[in-house]
Amino acid sequence: MTRQLLRAAIIGTGAIAHAHAEAIAAYPDAELVAVVDRDPQAAERFAERYGVPVVFDDLEALLAAEPLHVLHVCTPPGVHAEQAIRALQAGLDVIVEKPPARSLDELDEMLSAAERAGRRLAVVFQQRTGTAAAHVRRLLDDGAFGRPLVATCQTLWYRDDAYFEVPWRGSWATEGGGPTLGHGIHQIDLLAWLLGDWTSVEGRLWRLGRETETEDVSTAVIGFANGAVASVITSAVSPRETSSIRIDTERATITVDHLYGHAHEHWRITPAPHVPAAEAETWALPAREEGSGHVPFIREVYDALRSDAPLPLVAADPARSFELVTAVSSSAATGAAVTPDTLRADPARRRSLEAPVIERRPGRG
Numbered sequence: 001m002t003r004q005l006l007r008a009a010i011i012g013t014g015a016i017a018h019a020h021a022e023a024i025a026a027y028p029d030a031e032l033v034a035v036v037d038r039d040p041q042a043a044e045r046f047a048e049r050y051g052v053p054v055v056f057d058d059l060e061a062l063l064a065a066e067p068l069h070v071l072h073v074c075t076p077p078g079v080h081a082e083q084a085i086r087a088l089q090a091g092l093d094v095i096v097e098k099p100p101a102r103s104l105d106e107l108d109e110m111l112s113a114a115e116r117a118g119r120r121l122a123v124v125f126q127q128r129t130g131t132a133a134a135h136v137r138r139l140l141d142d143g144a145f146g147r148p149l150v151a152t153c154q155t156l157w158y159r160d161d162a163y164f165e166v167p168w169r170g171s172w173a174t175e176g177g178g179p180t181l182g183h184g185i186h187q188i189d190l191l192a193w194l195l196g197d198w199t200s201v202e203g204r205l206w207r208l209g210r211e212t213e214t215e216d217v218s219t220a221v222i223g224f225a226n227g228a229v230a231s232v233i234t235s236a237v238s239p240r241e242t243s244s245i246r247i248d249t250e251r252a253t254i255t256v257d258h259l260y261g262h263a264h265e266h267w268r269i270t271p272a273p274h275v276p277a278a279e280a281e282t283w284a285l286p287a288r289e290e291g292s293g294h295v296p297f298i299r300e301v302y303d304a305l306r307s308d309a310p311l312p313l314v315a316a317d318p319a320r321s322f323e324l325v326t327a328v329s330s331s332a333a334t335g336a337a338v339t340p341d342t343l344r345a346d347p348a349r350r351r352s353l354e355a356p357v358i359e360r361r362p363g364r365g
Contacts, residue, residue, distance in 0.1 A: 006030040006302055007068050011059055011083055012075035013037040013046035016097055020072045021050045023298035030302055034066050059083055063090045070095060070305060077182075078174040081106040084121065085113040093305050095122045095298065098185055100318065102176030104326045104343075104350045107319055120311055122301045123318040127190040129300070130292035132267040132285050136254055137194055139283060146250025151230035153191045153245050155184040156238035161210060163236075170212030177353040178214030180205070181325050184234030187243050189321035190256075191232070194247065197225040198320070201338045203328030207357045209237040215357050220328045232328075251275050252283070263291035329355040 008024050010017050013035055024032045034054040037043035043055045056062040063086070071087040073080055073096040081101045084094045094114070100123045101107040114121040127133070139145055157179070168174035175182060192198060203220035210216040220232040228247070244257040251272050258266040264285050271280035290296055300312040310316075327338040330346045333355035338346070349355065 004029070006070055006306060007033050007066070008070045008072060009034040009036065009062055009066065009068050010072040010074055011036040011062070012073065013039075013042050014074060017046065017072070017074040019294040020074055020095075020097075020298070021046070021052075023294040024072075025050065026295050027299055027302050029306060033068070034062055036062050059086060063087070063092075068092055070302075073097060076168045076174060077102055077176045078168060081110055084110050088113045088117045088119050088121065091117065091119065093120045093122075095124060095301060097124050098189075099176055099181045099325075100322065102173075103352050104319070104322055107322050108350075111319065120305065121318065122311055122315040124294065124297060125186065125189040125193075125314070125318075125321065126294050126297040127186045127262070127292050128193045128314040129290075129296040130262060131288055131290045132256070132262065132264050133190070133194075133292065135286055136256075136267065136269070140194055140247075140249075140254075144283065145252045145254070148195055148224070148226055148228035148247055148249045151191060151195065151228055151245065151247045153187050153230055153232040155179070155187045155234045155243050157183055157236055157241050157243075158239050159210070159236040164210055164212050170210070170214050172213050172352060172354040175214070177325065177329070178205075178212065178218075179216060179236040180218040180234045180328055181353060183236065184218065184232070185321050185325055187245060188232060188234075188324050191222075191230060191245055192224075192320050192324060193317075194245070194254075195224045195226060195228050195230070198324055198327075199223045199225050199339060201324060201327035201331055202336075203331040203338075205329065205332040205355055205357045213354075218328055218332075220324075220331070222324065252280075261292045264289045326350070326353060329353040332356060332358075 008030055024030050032052050035043050035047050035052050036056045038057055040057055047055045070093045073083050077099050080096055084096050087094050164170040200223040205215035206217040208217050216236045218234045222230045243259055247254045253270040255268045256262050256266050269283050300314050304311050327343050330349040331338045
């Protein structure tokens with residue numbers, strides 16, 4: 001049975017909350033009815049901008065006062081698990097920003113809470129969305145490109161020292177991890193969304209240019225169940241910023257090069273020399289174009305919530321990319337390759353991504 005109107009609330013009114021508010025406004029069968037923020041002035045400004053009728057400074061007050069269907073969690077990562085679990089227990093579906101938690105254990109607790117409550121937990125990995133991404137995944141799944149062989153995945157961003165002066169950033173306790181979790185997880189998630197289940201990770205963490213507890217660079221090699229091998233690098237110290245994925249298959253090279261969001265112009269499919277031109281033409285991107293972003297992600301999730309359907313593909317397997325990030329830390333800590341089984345046998349890394357960071361700075365040896 002389809003709900004007539006989804007009543008939504010947002011907790012946390014920082015920068016990313018604006019993307020959520022705009023996506024809710026773009027959905028014809030949803031209404032943003034309340035916002036929560038411990039800073040009342042910030043909440044009032046946000047509410048005025050988006051025409052939200054009610055403001056709260058406490059999640060419990062919201063849950064007690066407002067009949068809701070869905071809570072959007074846009075707070076810092078350190079409180080995601082607590083807030084999401086409380087909302088799920090109250091009978092709400094939850095859409096949580098990435099990173100969804102500080103640790104794999106916390107994410108497991110959130111998913112278990114959703115299952116116990118009979119509700120759904122969607123993690124915002126908006127890079128999965130867009131007509132080009134869906135088209136490429138379909139062709140990969142159908143075998144049109146042959147076997148995937150080798151891939152690269154790069155998140156090369158630049159964050160200066162001032163960025164990390166925000167109290168919760170760069171701390172294992174409050175952010176949960178460094179750029180691999182906070183930034184690189186988007187491209188890692190898109191890579192895994194295209195290539196499927198992973199089988200091994202060899203990773204290292206580095207602190208090269210920023211004074212943080214966490215890494216500012218990570219490197220990894222990921223093996224996938226389909227036989228593909230990917231080289232992955234995440235950086236917060238790269239002045240010419242780019243986000244890119246390249247997948248070389250038996251019959252084609254697929255690339256997407258962008259920064260914070262992709263559309264058709266960012267994708268390219270290059271056929272191998274032996275592929276007939278007529279066949280390569282069938283791989284062309286669809287005429288209808290929609291880029292990636294919160295609007296298509298929330299639209300697809302809301303469609304599922306309104307019809308009580310399972311979460312769509314863009315929100316499926318929410319733990320896979322978090323497992324990969326955790327596996328990079330686990331490998332960095334142990335110096336060994338990590339598999340899904342050995343990751344689950346590493347309780348320290350399941351509780352926290354904190355791992356030894358190898359420093360390489362001039363004069364440090």
